Amino acid sequence: MTDQRMLTGDRPTGKLHLGHYVGSLANRVKLQHQYETFLIIADLHMLTTKNTREDIAQISTNARDMVLDELAAGIDPERSTFYLQSAIPEVSELNTLFQNLVTVPRLERVPSLKDMARDAHKEEMPYGLLGYPVLQAADILCVKSHVVPVGKDNHAHVEVTREIARRFNYLYGDVFPVPDLVESDVPTLVGTDGQGKMSKSIGNVIYLSDSEDEVRKKVAGMYTDPNRVRADIPGTVEGNPVFVYHDVFNDNLAEVEDLKDRYRAGKVGDVEVKDKLAAATNRYLDPMRERRARFAEQSGLVDEIIVEGTERTRREVQQVVFDVRKAMGLTSAYNQLRRKAERARKSRDTLQS
Template identity: 85%
Template sequence: MTDQRMLTGDRPTGKLHLGHYVGSIANRVKLQHQYETWLILADLHMLTTKNARSDIDEISGNARQMVLDSLAAGIEPERATFYLQSAIPEIGELNTLFQNLITVPRLERIPSLKDMASDASKEEMPYGLLGYPVLQAADILCVKANVVPVGKDNHAHVEVTREIARRFNHLYGETFPVPELVTSEVSTLVGTDGHAKASKSLGNVIYLADSAEEVRTKVAAMYTDPNRVRADVPGTVEGNPVFIYHDAFNDDPAQVADLKERYQAGTVGDVEVKDKLAAAINRFLDPIRERRAAFEAQPGLVDQIIVEGTERTRREVQQVVFEVRKAMGLAGAYNQLRRKAERAQKKPATQT
């Protein structure tokens, strides 16, 4: 195993879906053999948009589902360390220290933050959401990650991490690696309703845990060419969600090419195109379903994976925080005060 590290993860807001798979999970599965792998269950990030008590009560259950999805998708438990972000308070300390290495105008230039606020129906941006990339920098640098596989919408966030790492190293000495971005071949996946992005909050996703029947139902309802009112009308393939999913998940390229040709010629109906897409997605998901069932059949395994990973990560982060405080001189400041206070206590009282 290399000593190079990879850090990535998701907010525990529910099960993972095909958009997650193409955006980052496929890369995680591939890269776990090249890097020491750390996967964060980012519940503190979740609080920036979902912080009701009812949301918080769902964290543990959602975390379990996300780990199950990751293992089912091909992450090997012996190769990865899963950890719950909120159980490591030292990450918050790093976040506080990093806040002073970036400016508000720099964070305000990140367009995805405004999109996140809008998706969460926030009329004004919470302070925590504006600082989302700074906390993300703490996540990445707390284990000194070298690479970060993320979807397109997180590129700007990781660039903030790179800036903070360089700034810290410049001010206090070489402490952190400057992590590299690893992008996926399909960075984002369109929603089944034709929306620009597949999103749990919009309900336009196919989950990795969906049954074969659920997949068929969702595919049958997928948005397609709105101008195609009959099967004999030539249709548009470019930008058509059904064909975007065919390209991403159909393991029979000859079938996809034939469907595209006939669709553009007006010699195939939407029903056949969708039926073959549903079959293709189910072929893709079948081995994932089998692995998920195998892990689910081991009671307590996922909880053990999360707890052991969290405890291991906290030990790592505590060492990094010690190095950070030492590099900054913060450890010495209090030690000087303490030593002087101890000397004053030992000094004999002046005789009158």
């Protein structure tokens, strides 16, 4: 492992699904062996779209589930540090300082923010959502991360972080590395309904923790070629969600090619294609289910991992904030005022005595 760092994570809005896995999580598992890894449980980001008391009350439960899913996917708790964002107030201080290094028009050009507002059924964009990329920059830079593995939706966010890091370094001196974005092999996974990306808010997901029966039911109901009403009608493979999933999750390449050939020729029905996809997807998820069960049976383990990681991360962030304030001159500004105030008090005390 090098001395370089990686920061990534998710909002604690529920369990992780296959879209999370191919979009970012698989890269995290691979890259944890190359970088010192920090994994954020981004509950402050969650508040931009889900901020009722009921939403907030679910943070701890969702955080446990999310960490379990990451451990199940192959994240090694000995190599990686999980932490709860809201438990580190210094991140909010960095967010405040960074807000002045980016303009409103620049943030309005981040395409995913409008999509997030729409998916959350927001008629108008909250101030916090517009500033989402700035807080994300604070998350990435608060541990001086060098790389950020993210899904396609967050590419523009990371570019804002890069711009803020460069702007800060130009104005105040080299404090931050300019982080690199690491793309996934499958940038976006279509949902089971074929109507867009896999998304918890839409409900077109297969969770990493789904049972074999749940996977079979979801695959059986997947969207496929709408023009193919009978098995003897030639079907379209390209862009067909069922075959997109076969390409990603089926380790039997010969089986996939055979199914494609017969599908195009009208010699196989959707039932067989989906049955084999369900079997392949369950093979893919089986090792994750086993690891998840192993970690879940150790009562309190996940809580310990989160708490110890949060305390360790806060110490790191406090040092970074000190470096930032020193570079900007904020520390010396207050020290000057404090020293003069102390001299004034001593002078008065001397006169009074």
